[in-house]
Amino acid sequence: MSESGEALTTPDRGDTPAAPASTPSVPIGRQFGSEGAPQGDEASPQNSIFRVEDLNVFYGGFHAVKGVSMDIEQNEITALIGPSGCGKSTVLRCFNRMNDLIEIARVEGTIEYHGTNLYDSEVDPVEVRRRIGMVFQKPNPFPKSIYDNIAFGPKISGFKGNMDELVEESLIRAALWDEVKDKLEDSAYALSGGQQQRLCIARAIATSPDVVLMDEPCSALDPIATLRIEELMHELKSDYTIVIVTHNMQQAARVSERTAFFNVHLGETGQRTGELIEFSKTDLLFTRPREQATEDYITGRFG
Numbered sequence: 001m002s003e004s005g006e007a008l009t010t011p012d013r014g015d016t017p018a019a020p021a022s023t024p025s026v027p028i029g030r031q032f033g034s035e036g037a038p039q040g041d042e043a044s045p046q047n048s049i050f051r052v053e054d055l056n057v058f059y060g061g062f063h064a065v066k067g068v069s070m071d072i073e074q075n076e077i078t079a080l081i082g083p084s085g086c087g088k089s090t091v092l093r094c095f096n097r098m099n100d101l102i103e104i105a106r107v108e109g110t111i112e113y114h115g116t117n118l119y120d121s122e123v124d125p126v127e128v129r130r131r132i133g134m135v136f137q138k139p140n141p142f143p144k145s146i147y148d149n150i151a152f153g154p155k156i157s158g159f160k161g162n163m164d165e166l167v168e169e170s171l172i173r174a175a176l177w178d179e180v181k182d183k184l185e186d187s188a189y190a191l192s193g194g195q196q197q198r199l200c201i202a203r204a205i206a207t208s209p210d211v212v213l214m215d216e217p218c219s220a221l222d223p224i225a226t227l228r229i230e231e232l233m234h235e236l237k238s239d240y241t242i243v244i245v246t247h248n249m250q251q252a253a254r255v256s257e258r259t260a261f262f263n264v265h266l267g268e269t270g271q272r273t274g275e276l277i278e279f280s281k282t283d284l285l286f287t288r289p290r291e292q293a294t295e296d297y298i299t300g301r302f303g
Contacts, residue, residue, distance in 0.1 A: 049074040049211065049241050050095060055109040057090050057099065065090050065274045068109070070260060077233055077242045079252035079282065082262035083302065087274020088245045089215050091262070095243060096132035096213060097125040130157060133204035137216040139196030141188035141203075146171075146180050149188050149199055153207040166206060173239075174202035175232050194225025201232065205240065212236065214244040218251065230255050249298055252282065259285045261294045 050072035057065040065087035072078050072095075080088040090099070097118060099105040111118045118128055130153075142149050150167045159166065167184070171177040176198045180191070188199055197217055204212055214233075218226040233242055233255050246252050252259050260279040264272045278285060278294045289295045296302055 047073050049114060051110070051112040052091075053110040053112075055091065055094060055107070055111060057087070057094065058106040058108070059102065060104040063271065063273050066265070068276045070276060070279050072241065072243060073258065074241050075237055075239075076257040077237050077244060077255050079256035079259045080243065080245045080262060081247070081249060081252050081259060082274075082277075082297070083264060084247075085272055085274070086262040086264045088262050090274065092213050092215055092243060092245050093134075095211070096129045096134055098129075098134065100125050130207050131209050132211040132213060133207065133209040134213045134215070135197070135200050135204055135217050138220050139193055139200055141191070141196050141199055144188060145185045146188050146191070146199065147184040149203050150206045153203060157207055170202040170206040171199075173205060173236065174198045175228065175235070176202055192225070194221050194228060197221060197225070197229060198232065201229075201236075205236070209240065211241045211243065214242060216245050216247060219247065226251070249286075253286050256282045258282055261285065261289075261291075261297060263293050263297070 048071040050070075052068055052070045052072075055065060055068040056063065068087075068091060080092060082088050093099045094107055094111055095113075095118075099107060107119060113128075113132070116123065142152060144152065147167055150170050151163050154163065154166055168177060168181075171180060176195060179195060180186075180199075183190075188196065191199060197220075201212070201217075218229050221229065230251065233244070236242065244252075244256065258280065259282045261277050262274050263277045265275050266272055278289060278291045280290070285294065286298055289298065
């Protein structure tokens with residue numbers, strides 16, 4: 001999939017799929033160099049799918065996130081935790097350039113995806129979002145049938161294969177097929193909240209992404225539905241890299257291999273800026289944190 005060497009430049013939108021672009025400035029699939037991220041000493045750069053270096057995000061004059069550096073490992077679940085307003089979701093949206101949709105947003109620093117700078121001027125953000133899918137906090141199915149929710153993305157991407165098989169495969173992988181196989185033409189709105197969220201996951205993976213980003217995907221769900229989503233994440237990580245934002249520290253401890261703790265820095269003028277405080281293997285972060293702020297947060301002293 002991601003090791004194919006395809007480019008992220010703007011593809012030909014004709015009737016037949018375009019040949020892979022050959023722009024040397026934006027190839028994908030090469031391995032990273034040997035230097036690691038300064039705040040992620042538990043990471044292995046040679047297995048990284050993302051490398052983030054000195055990431056800064058601004059909304060107009062507001063400095064929302066400052067100086068984030070980290071590596072995201074391939075085929076693992078990475079959790080981003082921290083108090084409200086610390087920049088977790090802002091960082092998550094940088095991985096598939098969702099912040100581009102906010103007019104006053106500005107991103108500085110580097111995010112490499114398989115060695116390609118995602119913010120290179122020749123990189124097509126639409127292609128980025130095809131390869132790096134996203135599931136949002138609240139289930140957001142389209143006002144269409146269950147079938148059409150899954151088929152929509154592949155259709156607009158020019159999929160030429162068997163759509164019925166693709167819809168079935170996507171629903172099976174999202175652990176939803178057995179519950180909806182006899183009502184594919186029903187409205188997606190007829191599903192329960194947990195089913196709608198699994199439908200959104202199925203919709204995200206139907207376009208064959210490399211990465212799935214999840215922004216608090218269980219915050220609006222009951223405990224049983226939450227458990228189903230967590231089990232699904234474990235099943236999916238063999239094929240996808242998952243990055244999840246969660247306020248639930250127990251969830252981060254249950255599902256992730258690595259955890260990044262973000263906190264809020266209060267400036268002299270009162271401006272709140274999100275910073276990455278600690279990033280390491282999940283078991284180490286929760287049992288032997290290096291930073292006092294991390295220990296204070298995971299033990300409930302603030303947050």
